[in-house]
Amino acid sequence: MSRPLVIDSVAALRAQIRDWRCDGLSVAMVPTMGALHDGHISLVRIALEKAERCVVSIFVNPTQFAPSEDLDKYPRQLARDLDRMAGAGAQLAFIPDVAEMYPAGFATRISVGGPAAGLESDFRPTFFDGVATVVAKLFLQTLPDCAVFGEKDYQQLCVVRQLCRDLDLPVEIIGAPTVRDAHGLAMSSRNAYLSEAELGVARQLNAVLHRTAAALAAGADESSATAEAGRALVKAGFDKVDYIAARESLALAPWRRNRDGRLLAAAWLGKTRLIDNVEVPSA
Amino acid sequence: MSRPLVIDSVAALRAQIRDWRCDGLSVAMVPTMGALHDGHISLVRIALEKAERCVVSIFVNPTQFAPSEDLDKYPRQLARDLDRMAGAGAQLAFIPDVAEMYPAGFATRISVGGPAAGLESDFRPTFFDGVATVVAKLFLQTLPDCAVFGEKDYQQLCVVRQLCRDLDLPVEIIGAPTVRDAHGLAMSSRNAYLSEAELGVARQLNAVLHRTAAALAAGADESSATAEAGRALVKAGFDKVDYIAARESLALAPWRRNRDGRLLAAAWLGKTRLIDNVEVPSA
Numbered sequence: 019m020s021r022p023l024v025i026d027s028v029a030a031l032r033a034q035i036r037d038w039r040c041d042g043l044s045v046a047m048v049p050t051m052g053a054l055h056d057g058h059i060s061l062v063r064i065a066l067e068k069a070e071r072c073v074v075s076i077f078v079n080p081t082q083f084a085p086s087e088d089l090d091k092y093p094r095q096l097a098r099d100l101d102r103m104a105g106a107g108a109q110l111a112f113i114p115d116v117a118e119m120y121p122a123g124f125a126t127r128i129s130v131g132g133p134a135a136g137l138e139s140d141f142r143p144t145f146f147d148g149v150a151t152v153v154a155k156l157f158l159q160t161l162p163d164c165a166v167f168g169e170k171d172y173q174q175l176c177v178v179r180q181l182c183r184d185l186d187l188p189v190e191i192i193g194a195p196t197v198r199d200a201h202g203l204a205m206s207s208r209n210a211y212l213s214e215a216e217l218g219v220a221r222q223l224n225a226v227l228h229r230t231a232a233a234l235a236a237g238a239d240e241s242s243a244t245a246e247a248g249r250a251l252v253k254a255g256f257d258k259v260d261y262i263a264a265r266e267s268l269a270l271a272p273w274r275r276n277r278d279g280r281l282l283a284a285a286w287l288g289k290t291r292l293i294d295n296v297e298v299p300s301a
Numbered sequence: 302m303s304r305p306l307v308i309d310s311v312a313a314l315r316a317q318i319r320d321w322r323c324d325g326l327s328v329a330m331v332p333t334m335g336a337l338h339d340g341h342i343s344l345v346r347i348a349l350e351k352a353e354r355c356v357v358s359i360f361v362n363p364t365q366f367a368p369s370e371d372l373d374k375y376p377r378q379l380a381r382d383l384d385r386m387a388g389a390g391a392q393l394a395f396i397p398d399v400a401e402m403y404p405a406g407f408a409t410r411i412s413v414g415g416p417a418a419g420l421e422s423d424f425r426p427t428f429f430d431g432v433a434t435v436v437a438k439l440f441l442q443t444l445p446d447c448a449v450f451g452e453k454d455y456q457q458l459c460v461v462r463q464l465c466r467d468l469d470l471p472v473e474i475i476g477a478p479t480v481r482d483a484h485g486l487a488m489s490s491r492n493a494y495l496s497e498a499e500l501g502v503a504r505q506l507n508a509v510l511h512r513t514a515a516a517l518a519a520g521a522d523e524s525s526a527t528a529e530a531g532r533a534l535v536k537a538g539f540d541k542v543d544y545i546a547a548r549e550s551l552a553l554a555p556w557r558r559n560r561d562g563r564l565l566a567a568a569w570l571g572k573t574r575l576i577d578n579v580e581v582p583s584a
Binding site: 028032121123124125126127128129130131132134150151154155158159161180181183184185186187188269 | 311315404406407408409410411412413414415417433434437438441442444463464466467468469470471552
């Protein structure tokens, strides 16, 4: 189990990638904000099935956090992250600081429409601009053959696909199934914020989503079913539900019963905001 | 004098570039909207001093025209353009149609701040979003080593440099001197709109700019000198002056006498809008 190379500058990253390219090696990328959990590790394993080298970036991107959000307390645990990357076989950890990513005078923003509209954007209006801009930068710094994103952040996955298609970014985007604990809770770095009692509540989110998706697939009325799901989450102990909504599974347009769908939700437990999503099979 | 390869799809473009890369050849790009004149040809010659292969793109980009502007009447003369490219030695003409560049569902926009603020943006508020987005796409389709842009569109050159720096686009941007006719008129595809009488007026633009830049360099007050230049243009026969302004020559921030500056102007002759710019030497 060898440690990954740790690189913090774009120039050194490009030099290493160039060396790999000269050796004919393919490269996959897994962009992360660190605090790596089993979900991230599954992305690395999928990356290494697709390519011979895996770059994991760790960058807590300030431009995707609103001033009121948890940028300052977002979990940072670099030594442990490097151990976990070594265990999974990732060869390179790219860990730029904010000045390397956004030098003085930085002034460019990428805005994606389509799947970025609604859902998260209704509550985090500048979030996907921040994600799209930093993902484009990471891709252009690395120029990987492919990149792996988790379905846990399902809308983000759709936005990144749209970004690459629209800007002709030559990177294949691979979506990876959400990794869950034994009780169905989706792995998330933000789960670290939860108390034991809150964990018990959080574990209801996936169950409610599954039950609602099954009801929709069986013909239930969409607005009644999602409203009922919202009430169930509050009853389970969630403090607030930002949204529960069914969408068409690719462009995230309004769901139609004869199309593959996705049921997506965001809800608050105290100061922690959790998201999750499940498939809605077509009728 | 061999004809350039004519390619209209991104897939075929990438295949040809890949072949060149396999042969170890470097690639330069000259993005144009066609209607090639001596200014464009000088860009191709500079490109071929920098790289072994030159891709000239011809795409009249609808997203950088406002509804009121001249998209429909913009000059199109493909056969003549290919002859001129052959004469200059360009090996590939990339001529995508609108559906190839903006397929159904296209939904992404790149906005550049910094040098894009003011000047052209005060009169064409969505222009540089359109330019930045299409240039990023052309670069990502082609992945050239370098690209050559004329200083005639000086603000655009600064915006493209900012775009590449901010998004880590791995393309070196080369600015090329403006090509002028014997009377100092900057070559422009839009000169084709001008009558003989209007051409006589248009040729005053560069003279007024040079005179004003010399006055600024000699210590003249900035606002008096540019106001005087505006009056001189109207007296010469221009119908309206959008702006005449001195800026710092890289970031296009307000000009300071001890920094290299640029004096930029846009003015109307009938329905034709002309732009030009000259250096303001530092004191």
